[in-house]
Amino acid sequence: MSDSIKKVCVIGAGTMGAGIAAQVANAGVPVVLLDIVPKDGTNRNAIAEGAVAKMLKIEPAPFMSKSAAKLVETGNIEDHLDKVAECDWVIEAVIERLDIKQGLYAKLEAVKRDGTAVSSNTSTIPLANLVEGRSEAFKRDFLITHFFNPPRYMRLLEIVTGPDTDAGVAAKVEQFADVAMGKTVVHAKDTPGFIANRIGTYWIQLGINAAFDMGLSVELADAIAGKAMGVPKTGIFGLVDLVGIDLMPHLQASLTSTLPQDDPYHAIARTMPLIEKMIADGYTGRKGKGGFYRLNKQAGRRKEAIDLATGEYHAAIKPQGPRGPAAKGDLRALAESKGDIGSYAWAVMGGTLAYAAALVPSAAADVVAIDDAMKLGYNWSAGPFEMIDKLGAKYLAERLEAEGQPVPEMLKVAGERTFYRIENGKRQFLGLDGEYHDVVRAEGVLRLADIKLASKPLLKNASAALWDVGDGVVCLEFTGKMNALDGDVMKLIVQAIPMVAAQYKALVVYTDADSFSAGANLGLALFGLNIAAWGEIEKLVAGGQMAYKGLKYAPFPVVSAPAGLAVGGGCEILLHSDAIQAHAELYTGLVECGVGLIPGWGGNGEMLDRARKANRMPRGPMPAVAKVFETVSTATVSKSAAQAKEMLFLRPEDGITMNRDRLLHDAKQKALSLVEGYTPPEPPEFKLPGPSGRTAMGMAAEGFHKRGMATDYDMVVSDALAAVLSGGDADVVDTVTEQELLKLERETFMRLVHEPRSIARVEHMLETGKPLRN
Incomplete structure (x- = not known):
């Protein structure tokens, strides 16, 4: 075989x-x-x-x-x-x-x-x-x-x-x-619903039952059993709308026909006349006419919610949900909140956690399998046993006992202990045997979180850290909100280069976070713009250029390992790396034009260099310049790592890792493979089309403008981008050095930050998360 x-x-x-x-x-x-x-x-x-x-x-x-x-x-x-x-x-x-x-x-x-x-x-x-x-x-x-x-x-x-x-x-x-x-x-064991759907269906049914029984609005129920509980912010009713209300009776029928008669699910399985009517009328959720929520097109796509008592829709309201610690992940504070908030939270959380605890070992061999299933299958931020650790196993057991509910064996085994602990730098879980066991990673799985348990950072500041990940490789990690990039990140890069050169073999840029980097810290930039701190902004631009070129020409290999969002400055650091080992789900691009700016940390030159080296690109300066202009001026973002290769953000030889948990290991191996005989790249020199090329790009942009696909200010920004990509006033026979292109990029960037319409775009992006079409 x-x-x-x-x-x-x-x-x-x-x-x-x-x-x-x-x-x-x-x-x-x-x-x-x-x-x-x-x-x-x-x-x-x-x-x-x-x-x-x-x-x-x-x-x-x-x-x-x-x-x-x-x-x-x-x-x-x-x-x-x-x-x-x-x-x-x-x-x-x-x-x-x-x-x-x-x-x-x-x-x-x-x-x-x-x-x-x-x-x-x-x-x-x-x-x-x-x-x-x-x-x-x-x-x-x-x-x-x-x-x-x-x-x-x-x-x-x-x-x-x-x-x-x-x-x-x-x-x-x-x-x-x-x-x-x-x-x-x-x-999973060969039991009905396996792990995730068995617990997930129980959780959803509990939430629906409790909302009906307590007379809660769907908005309040979702505000309680949502983000505050560490489960998807849709809450339970929003989630059912997403997956399809008509799926619920099928899951219920399957579980009630296959689960043993003593399973607690039988006691909560109900048919709701309102839900049956909604399905019959085509209100099956987002795929139907609407569900517990709907968008009323006659009222300008107003979001509406159903009244569980009457079946009538009303304008959805933002209810007074959990506040203080209860809203910030303190599950005991949430369960002990006064009034409907605490009652509903406990009804959903207490019942679900007790049910999950009772499924070891019948549905899964250990607590890790159950936690992984719920985090990955239902997007919970913490698994049931991780939630019990926050709540307290003893607290949960005592409260269940006080209500006359059975206490699962796993809770008795835990007693006053936690289900997880850190021992000798390793994460361990509590088994049904009452002993702790190491959480074992599969071969080829390496997580920065595990490394952090057993070590301290080599360097650290407010926005970045440097970690030794073994075998002479260090990892540069961004740590700010959305891994945004700022002066602290650049300072740490500058500090790291001589340290790595003297003591280590290679550097990997990686983070365990869902997003690699959302780019430059726009909030910090806007503050600088509002107080006209032009010198500080220019220093940040120059500092970023210097740091990124420092990585590019360092005497050791640099491999970036992005996953999720890697845009703006987050994309530019990829472009300066010797190699990229990307997670398959990579959404990368140079998006600065969307906020009225241009790439300012060397991204323009790196993209030009890639475009001119692409085998499929015709000879001469203009095809490569036109390709980069099209990609960057439209702020195009790849929808996968495979597409990022097609768009030249990744080279043909860059690697793609399908499993997120294997990304750091694969990047480390790639970095080590580059060590022997490594020499930094030679600085590129460019033949650029000059003013005639800028005019040609302007004509292309004008075509978009006439079709309503580009705004008046898009024309201003795209012209600034064209000025850089064409080499400014350089003649087509002139050679433009990398440093000359960086200077032109920096000067053009600074002109745009003075523009009120660019400032308006930055403000709008920060407030709404969407580009302003001014």
């Missing part, structure tokens, strides 16, 4: 199946997508083909690049099931009906190779039922792989194996799902 997966087959081209196929293609692996033959029409592959066509149009996009779609081969299960013989993994994602799944497995058994994994994406049917009647060989190759929707963006994958599942087959699937598809694998 091969230990690698080189081709995959997905059967079922619905939303989930198609999305899973897209993520396999995003990993660069060929995938066959099959569905039934449609009843009407002559195209027997129409369903699978239609699914791919739809995915190329929708947002958020299932494909990371349009080229990934070329790896999807479409067909139907009547004519093309024999293609299964070419595949190493078959993923079944058909309708949740046992008879249909079993019928498909009988056909698969006749065509699959021995050792080819077969998995079901079911979230409701036990594995034992799925393989009933199948051969021993089929059972050895079978497991459940429960993906979450949308498969590209949701990191959780619950894997369930049976008593007959071959460990090697399961390991092959897990390795591929982890490394190639970017999934965090959580091992």
Whole structure:
């Protein structure tokens, strides 16, 4: 049996199946997508083909690049099931009906190779039922792989194996799902709903019941059981609108029919006449006419909320939710708040945490699996046991006991202890055996958070820190809000360069945070603009240029490892790195024109250098300049790392890591691979088109202006950008040095910051998070 997966087959081209196929293609692996033959029409592959066509149009996009779609081969299960013989993994994602799944497995058994994994994406049917009647060989190759929707963006994958599942087959699937598809694998037991949906459905049902019983508004309920509780800010009703209200009765029916009769879910499972009526009338949430919330188009898209008592809609209000410590993550303060806030918080939180605690070891082997499942599957900021640690296990147990509720065994085991602790620089969890055990990371997983537990920073200030991540590699971490960049970051970079040169081998720029960097600290910049501190602003621009060029020409390799948002100055530091190891979900770009400015930390020259070196770029100065002008003037941001390569923010040889947890390790390995024989790059010299090129770019921008796609002030900003990219007054035969281009960039930037309309754009961005179209 091969230990690698080189081709995959997905059967079922619905939303989930198609999305899973897209993520396999995003990993660069060929995938066959099959569905039934449609009843009407002559195209027997129409369903699978239609699914791919739809995915190329929708947002958020299932494909990371349009080229990934070329790896999807479409067909139907009547004519093309024999293609299964070419595949190493078959993923079944058909309708949740046992008879249909079993019928498909009988056909698969006749065509699959021995050792080819077969998995079901079911979230409701036990594995034992799925393989009933199948051969021993089929059972050895079978497991459940429960993906979450949308498969590209949701990191959780619950894997369930049976008593007959071959460990090697399961390991092959897990390795591929982890490394190639970017999934965090959580091992679940073969119990109804597995982990995340079982707890999540219980939590949602508790929240809905309590709001109805207490006569709360949906707005207040969501304000209490939302951000303050460390769960998505949508709250419970907003979340149900998002996933679809019509999904809830199906989940309820599945769990009530499969859970043991003594499970607490039976006591809270209810049908609500109002919810049944909403579904019947098409109010199924965001995908329908609306749900618990709706946008009233007749009233200018006014946001409205439903009254749970009357079923009538009213203008949504911002209620007086939790205040003080209760609003800032103090769960005990939240649970003890006076009035409806405390009562509702406790009803939802107390019940959910008690339920989760009772599922070890029946649904999951340990507390870590449950916490990971809820953080990754439902976007909770802390898992149930991490929440219990904040609340206090003893406090939760005593309060449950006082109410006559059963106290789960795990809470008794914990007593006055916490479920997690730090011991000798390692994170440990409490097992059902009453002992603490190390949280073990998979090989190739490296987290900065773990390094911080056992070490102190080499350098640190208010906005950045430098860490030793082992093997002679140091990590530069941004630490400000949204990892915004300011003078402190630049100072630390300047301090770090001689230290790394003297004592270490390489430097990686990385953060565990969701976003790499939102760019320059606009709040600080606006303060400077408002008090006309032009000298300080120019010093910040010059300091950034100096720091970034310092990294570029340092006597050691610099590798940037971005994930999430990396825009403006955050993008410019990538451009100055020797190499980039990016997370697949990278949203990067030079967005300064959107706030009335231009890139000021050397990004213009670095983009020009990349564009002129691109193999697909025609010869001569103008094509490269025009390409950079188009990208930067429109503040275009990549929607993936693959797209960032197409846009030249990443080089063809830069690496992409699919699993977020592996990014630091991969970047460190890339940095070490560059150490031997490393020499800094030579400073580039440019042949730029001069005033004629500036005129040509102006004409292109004018075309956008006439079509209403560019505002009057966009024309001013784009002309300033064109002046820099064309080399100012330089003649086409002149050579423009990197330093001359930096000087031109700095001078042009400073002209724009004096403009009131640029200041207005910065203010608007800070206030609304959206660009001002002035």
